[in-house]
Amino acid sequence: MTQHNGGPRWGVVGTGGIAHAFVEGLRAVPSARVTAVSSRTRIRAEEFGEAWGIPNRHGSYEELAADPEVDVVYVATPHPWHHPNTLLMLNAGKHVLVEKPMAMNALQVSEMVAAARANDRFLMEAMWTRCLPASRLVRELVAEGALGELRTVSAEFGINVPYDPDHRLFNVDLGGGAQLDLGVYPLALASQYLGELTVVGATRQLSPDRMVDTHTVVLARGENGASATLSCASRTALPNRAVLAGTAGWLEIPRFWAATDVVLHRDGHDPERFHRPFRANGYEYEAEEVGRCLAAGERESPDMPWAESLRLAGVMDQVRDVGGLVYSPTTVKAVPLG
Template sequence: MTDDNGALRWGVLGTGGIAHSFMEGLRATPTARVTAVGSRTRERSQEFAAAWGIPRAHGSYTDLAADPEVDVVYVASPHPWHHPHALLCLNAGKHVLVEKPMAMNAFQVSEMTAAAADNGVFLMEAMWTRFLPAHRLARELIADGAIGELRQISAEFGVNAPYDPDHRLFNADLGGGALLDLGVYPLMLASWYLGELTLVGATRRLSPDHMVDTHTTMLVRGEQGATATLSCASLTALPDRAVLAGTEGRVELPLFWAATDLVLHREGREPETFHRPFRANGYEYEAEEVARCVAAGLSQSPDMPWDESLRLAVLTDRVRDMGGLVYSAPTVKAVPL
């Protein structure tokens, strides 16, 4: 299911800001061709299609999922609807790349991976940070023992957004909160390096209406005893830096979630700086991973497998449980398919 040149035929579900960002990266991916877009209204779909030169514009997500000219769908809707929209596409026989977080809770993630398995199609959470060249290099350096034994990780991601209870970041009906939107990045980083994580503790600050978190800090422990301190915030600008410290040095990643640079500090040596720029905006690398896996007949990526998405969802569930925040189905507004 590719075009005559071997390129995957992509459909884009959703027309918000993240969909535009993904399109910029996809445009730099030779193994991709965007054939269709779907939105809640034909007008929005047509506007997006005109902006990016996409030949087919659907006025519903159901029509996009049924489009025979689409091989893989990028689900870019707000995260409360990742679950129904991904299921719609998976059950239509489409491969799916779904924005992070994969779903609102671990149960939904389990249903999505089961649907992918039942339909024999590929599914991946769009954790684009894992596929960036700077992070690939950091992994190689640490695996080669450049900093000795990894003992401690610190990572934080925070923005100082204006408070608006109707905005996606602060609206519980839209799955708001710093944890789900931003906290998945430091959690992902810790899980990537430390394996199965145990949540030792978490603390949070709530929004003025007490409906979502605006600042959450977590302490976790990895399989071998290494620890990580992780923070996210929606009303406070944080340094957005990650530090991976070992027995013989450390790796620092400025703007770690979108890293193009890293600094290696080793005992007795001058710091070494490495620059790994994007070809476009960084989203191209996860798209290439989808193409590689589909071409190889894989149902999941070895670098972002289903069990990793489930582990992250379980962790965010536990952090939210500590604060008594529950996103139940009746509180999430329905969106037409």
């Protein structure tokens, strides 16, 4: 993982499960090198570095920001840390891939984009779904008119996790809630195909302490009048699929956020099934897209441009406003950075 091969040198901020998954995906990218990892404690950084053969192991995020052997940083910390960690890295001259959701609200996203622009650095929200081979196939089918005029998008992502107030899905100080963690995927899918979304209505169920949402359903309208019905849940298992329907047929995408299979139903034809497996675990494709952009001198990716991240954050703000759930600046700023 650390040999010199001409590709960008990666640093990893955070040592949780998603960081492990991302580094695993990087093993399938020949040009990828992970040269550094940082955590709030040196012990965790040492353990992560030992597991993946990463040479530079830092006990603070500031140390990684100052590491001259890092070109691009993957920010894999909890949601409230995305904003400060990204600003730290951008202002230190690093390119950044930051986990989704990009930040806690649209204001924070706008500040991150402004910092990327001011520092002339690459910035991308890690919406890995958009880089997957199956997702690219769906875009091609829709673009070539396989569905006719797109009329509706429906998507749901729900898992049943036992309630624990300290779990990241239920802890407000960790940016908990089904909408931020899971609902970003259905919203991103609808935004991708319907453009600017207007939230028409939203319903939600709250955690026992009433601090975060555990089940949210959103009804939205797209730019051309098409509709979206989107749901997410952290305490209820859902069928977990997406359907794009138009005037000439419909597409079904099982596990759409990690898609490998697509079924096309054209009016008057038998279903057509497509299979696009991962080379590794799927995270390799977003890493490749970052490498492609950096090699081309691009500062944002067409797969997830800054305007799209801003738009998506704004829609999530709308959803929270409609449901009366607010992550206060006090709560966000209370999270320690060291």
